[in-house]
Amino acid sequence: MTDRGPGAGQDAGVEGEAALSALSELLRDDMQACNTAIVARMDSPVALIPQLAAHLVAAGGKRLRPLLTLASARLCGYQPSGQVARHVNLAACVEFIHTATLLHDDVVDESQLRRGLASANAVFGNKASVLVGDFLFARSFQLMTEDGSLEVMAILSKAAATIAEGEVLQMVTQNDLSTSMERYLEVIHGKTAALFAAACRVGAVVAERPATEADALEGYGTNLGMAFQLVDDALDYAADQRLLGKTVGDDFREGKITLPVLAAFEAGDEAECAFWRRVIEDSDQQPDDLDRALELIAATGAIDATLRRAADYAERAQASLRPFPDSRIRGLLGEIAAYTVNRGR
Amino acid sequence: MTDRGPGAGQDAGVEGEAALSALSELLRDDMQACNTAIVARMDSPVALIPQLAAHLVAAGGKRLRPLLTLASARLCGYQPSGQVARHVNLAACVEFIHTATLLHDDVVDESQLRRGLASANAVFGNKASVLVGDFLFARSFQLMTEDGSLEVMAILSKAAATIAEGEVLQMVTQNDLSTSMERYLEVIHGKTAALFAAACRVGAVVAERPATEADALEGYGTNLGMAFQLVDDALDYAADQRLLGKTVGDDFREGKITLPVLAAFEAGDEAECAFWRRVIEDSDQQPDDLDRALELIAATGAIDATLRRAADYAERAQASLRPFPDSRIRGLLGEIAAYTVNRGR
Numbered sequence: 017m018t019d020r021g022p023g024a025g026q027d028a029g030v031e032g033e034a035a036l037s038a039l040s041e042l043l044r045d046d047m048q049a050c051n052t053a054i055v056a057r058m059d060s061p062v063a064l065i066p067q068l069a070a071h072l073v074a075a076g077g078k079r080l081r082p083l084l085t086l087a088s089a090r091l092c093g094y095q096p097s098g099q100v101a102r103h104v105n106l107a108a109c110v111e112f113i114h115t116a117t118l119l120h121d122d123v124v125d126e127s128q129l130r131r132g133l134a135s136a137n138a139v140f141g142n143k144a145s146v147l148v149g150d151f152l153f154a155r156s157f158q159l160m161t162e163d164g165s166l167e168v169m170a171i172l173s174k175a176a177a178t179i180a181e182g183e184v185l186q187m188v189t190q191n192d193l194s195t196s197m198e199r200y201l202e203v204i205h206g207k208t209a210a211l212f213a214a215a216c217r218v219g220a221v222v223a224e225r226p227a228t229e230a231d232a233l234e235g236y237g238t239n240l241g242m243a244f245q246l247v248d249d250a251l252d253y254a255a256d257q258r259l260l261g262k263t264v265g266d267d268f269r270e271g272k273i274t275l276p277v278l279a280a281f282e283a284g285d286e287a288e289c290a291f292w293r294r295v296i297e298d299s300d301q302q303p304d305d306l307d308r309a310l311e312l313i314a315a316t317g318a319i320d321a322t323l324r325r326a327a328d329y330a331e332r333a334q335a336s337l338r339p340f341p342d343s344r345i346r347g348l349l350g351e352i353a354a355y356t357v358n359r360g361r
Numbered sequence: 362m363t364d365r366g367p368g369a370g371q372d373a374g375v376e377g378e379a380a381l382s383a384l385s386e387l388l389r390d391d392m393q394a395c396n397t398a399i400v401a402r403m404d405s406p407v408a409l410i411p412q413l414a415a416h417l418v419a420a421g422g423k424r425l426r427p428l429l430t431l432a433s434a435r436l437c438g439y440q441p442s443g444q445v446a447r448h449v450n451l452a453a454c455v456e457f458i459h460t461a462t463l464l465h466d467d468v469v470d471e472s473q474l475r476r477g478l479a480s481a482n483a484v485f486g487n488k489a490s491v492l493v494g495d496f497l498f499a500r501s502f503q504l505m506t507e508d509g510s511l512e513v514m515a516i517l518s519k520a521a522a523t524i525a526e527g528e529v530l531q532m533v534t535q536n537d538l539s540t541s542m543e544r545y546l547e548v549i550h551g552k553t554a555a556l557f558a559a560a561c562r563v564g565a566v567v568a569e570r571p572a573t574e575a576d577a578l579e580g581y582g583t584n585l586g587m588a589f590q591l592v593d594d595a596l597d598y599a600a601d602q603r604l605l606g607k608t609v610g611d612d613f614r615e616g617k618i619t620l621p622v623l624a625a626f627e628a629g630d631e632a633e634c635a636f637w638r639r640v641i642e643d644s645d646q647q648p649d650d651l652d653r654a655l656e657l658i659a660a661t662g663a664i665d666a667t668l669r670r671a672a673d674y675a676e677r678a679q680a681s682l683r684p685f686p687d688s689r690i691r692g693l694l695g696e697i698a699a700y701t702v703n704r705g706r
Contacts (some may be wrong), residue, residue: 031477060627062526064533121493123468147492147529150461150498154521157502160516169514176499181407184494188409 025226035351036078039087042344046086047079049101053108068140068148069243072115081114081215082107084240088219088233089285091345102222105159106168110215112156113172117179117211119149167221175214191271191297193281200273201242204249209241232339239333240353248325249274265306271296275325279318280309288312306343330354380643380696384432387689391431392424394446398453399427402500413493424558427452431583433564433578449568450504451513454562457501457602458517462524462556463657464494485653512566520559527551536616538626538643545618546587549594554586577684584678585698591671593620598658610651616641620670624663625654633657675699 040047089103096102123142140148153176160169186203189195195347216237220230252267253276259299267274273296281292291308294300333353339347385392401413434448441447468487498521505514531548536542561582565575597612598621612619618641626637636653639645658664678698686689 062529062533064529065526117495120495123487123491131517142468144485144529145531146465147525147532150465151522151525151529153495153498154518154525157514157518158522161511164511166506166509173499173502173506177496177503180496180499181405181410184407184409184496186487186572187488187492188407300423321549 033078035348035355036080036083039345039348039352040078040083042170042348043083043086043090046090046101046104046107047083048339050079050082050086050107054111055106057108057159058112058152060151064140064144065148065151067120068144069115069152071140071205072118079111080210082111084212084215084237085110085219087191087345087349088216088237089222090219091233091340091343091349092220092229094223102163102165103219105163106172106218106222107215109156109163109172110211110218112152112159113176113179114211116153116156117130117183117207119145119152121183121227139293164275165221168218170215171214171221175210178206178210180206182208182210185273189273191299192273193278193292193297195273195278197275197278198276200248201279203273204242204245206240208245209238212241212244213237229339232336235336236333236349236353239329239336243326243329243333243353246322246329248273250276250319250322250326252276253310254319264310268309269301269304271299275322276313277309279321280313280316283316283318284312311333362400378423380642380700381425381428384690384693385423385428386436387693388428388431388435389398391446391449392428392436394449395424395431395452395456398449399456402453403457403497404503405496405546408488410493410496413464413489414460414497417463420632424456427456429560430455430564430584432690432694433561434567434686434689435564437565437568437570437574438693439564439568447460447508447510448564450508450643451517451567452560454501454504454508454517455556457497457504457557458521458524460547461494461498461501462528464490464497464554466528481602499636510566516559516562516566520555523551523555525551527553527555531610531617532617536644537618538623538642540618540623542620542623545623548618549587549590550583551570553593554583557586557589558582574684577681580681581678581694581698584674584681588671588674588678588698591620591667591674595621595664595667595671597621598655609634609655612653613640613651614646616644620667621658621663622654624666625658625661628661628663629657651685 055070059066085107086103094103096104122145156172157169160172182203182205185199186207189199191201212235213234216233217230220233223229249267251275252264254264264327266272267277277292277296281289281296284292291305291312295305295309330353337346337353341357400415404411420488430450430452439448441449467490501513501517505517525548527548530544533553534544534548558579559582561578562575565578594612597609597619599609611617612622620643622637626634627639629637636657640650641656675698679695682691682695682698
């Protein structure tokens with residue numbers, strides 16, 4: 017994957033989605049039980065809560081994170097005892113935490129509003145998004161309490177704190193081109209990889225497997241999450257995505273510091289660096305600036321650089337699966353990592 | 362307390378605060394340990410988190426909710442064993458949950474922004490308030506996990522869900538004068554009484570007292586919380602508060618449905634009802650409208666009606682303490698309930 021050109025994103029996306037679909041299909045019963053649990057547990061006598069939650073949760077998406085919990089549990093040989101399917105309930109927990117962070121992530125600042133950016137929460141408003149996110153977050157802890165494992169609670173509450181830290185860090189590095197690579201990686205670890213890692217580790221924990229297997233799955237989740245977010249950040253500047261009618265340039269408009277921008281800035285000459293400072297640091301963007309940014313990013317190989325790094329993480333994710341005997345689930349998890357790309361969030 | 366006139370609020374406030382101060386003083390060591398725990402556990406390598414949290418948490422306030430946990434635990438005879446002071450850590454948890462809800466409560470909608478209302482989060486922005494609130498919420502669950510009691514986790518995660526439901530319900534009843542009394546009481550139970558109740562119950566649980574005592578303290582907390590919020594809602598329309606330089610009319614400007622408004626609307630003649638519909642339902646407010654509202658509320662005895670209901674809850678709170686033998690803590694908890702008013706949130 018190291019010598020792929022720009023546009024590799026979509027190919028990887030298609031193949032990655034095939035592996036994802038195959039894994040969902042293989043774990044169809046678990047996934048259906050998880051969907052049922054999600055719908056049942058997001059209910060509330062306050063009607064707006066299930067309405068708004070349904071907007072995100074029930075409407076679907078690929079459910080990648082709960083799938084990771086279910087697959088990890090099954091990879092570790094977990095068998096539900098009696099009526100209690102712990103992996104299903106905890107997969108629902110993971111999805112609730114993810115959905116809560118999505119809802120809160122959509123809350124826009126006054127300043128962003130002024131720049132005229134609409135957000136998904138436009139339908140219900142900022143406040144509703146925040147409060148329903150809080151409800152889902154609280155509900156996820158109720159589900160964990162019902163599950164009763166302190167180890168699981170420690171994993172998921174730590175992940176929740178790390179996500180919030182990552183999101184805050186992303187906010188404070190916004191518009192700051194002096195952000196180091198290390199800091200950027202910390203941001204994407206917090207905002208994405210931490211929950212992937214926790215989702216996987218929880219699967220090993222319910223199967224009551226030794227710590228080495230839990231560590232291995234956590235490593236898989238961490239590296240998959242890093243790869244996933246890097247590709248996501250690359251696709252936001254992939255000019256040919258726009259040809260396919262997909263949104264490009266959201267990160268650009270927000271002045272978000274991602275690897276494509278950092279790489280293009282580092283490789284840029286004086287005029288190019290001045291351009292990046294104006295559009296990212298000063299948030300002074302003209303109608304043609306996105307096109308210019310896409311050109312610069314393509315010309316400096318910044319997409320390539322981002323995808324190469326994603327490929328490194330993907331390889332590490334695959335390597336993390338080595339302790340497990342060969343199986344269909346292991347194979348599919350490996351494929352998902354290899355192709356990495358999944359936009360279905 | 363049933364025949365007190367308007368303005369009773371402040372007198373009650375002074376006496377209530379004296380009892381509160383006395384209880385804080387009696388439990389000074391516990392309160393100091395709790396403050397230390399709060400400051401230590403809101404720390405994060407992401408500097409903005411302790412900065413913003415300090416804005417609300419470390420800056421103080423009366424810390425009523427953690428005080429309730431500490432007092433309940435001590436009332437039940439709790440003695441920390443060794444280095445672990447469970448009541449202190451859980452009191453910090455309770456304060457984190459409260460602070461998270463305060464931060465999220467300050468988040469404003471686009472529509473509200475347009476109406477020109479500033480909020481406390483103006484310094485840091487909506488997004489920072491949301492994310493730091495999330496961090497504190499996650500951190501509170503980490504603290505609970507360290508404590509290790511599933512019973513405590515069930516109490517506090519349920520309270521957190523109930524708070525979110527109450528806040529959503531408050532949002533959907535906003536500007537709606539057809540809101541029933543029952544619905545209003547449901548809102549204030551969720552937004553305020555649920556956490557008071559949980560804070561108290563947790564104290565009994567760490568002391569490992571029988572369920573009857575936990576139920577009694579939960580009853581105390583519920584009724585105290587209801588009284589507290591009713592008085593809070595009354596003071597927002599207490600004209601003489603304004604003479605003292607305090608803010609009056611926040612609820613009015615937001616079109617919040619509180620008992621003073623419901624009572625004045627119910628008691629109003631045709632012209633008065635038209636006035637309420639315009640200012641609350643249509644959010645069409647002119648500069649003199651707050652004065653008119655204060656006059657109508659005073660004239661219809663709506664403050665009185667609200668304080669009478671608060672007094673009923675306060676009496677029930679006192680009655681809830683009957684199972685406990687006489688003690689200084691019980692006496693002060695009773696006084697706090699009797700005088701009810703506490704603005705120090």
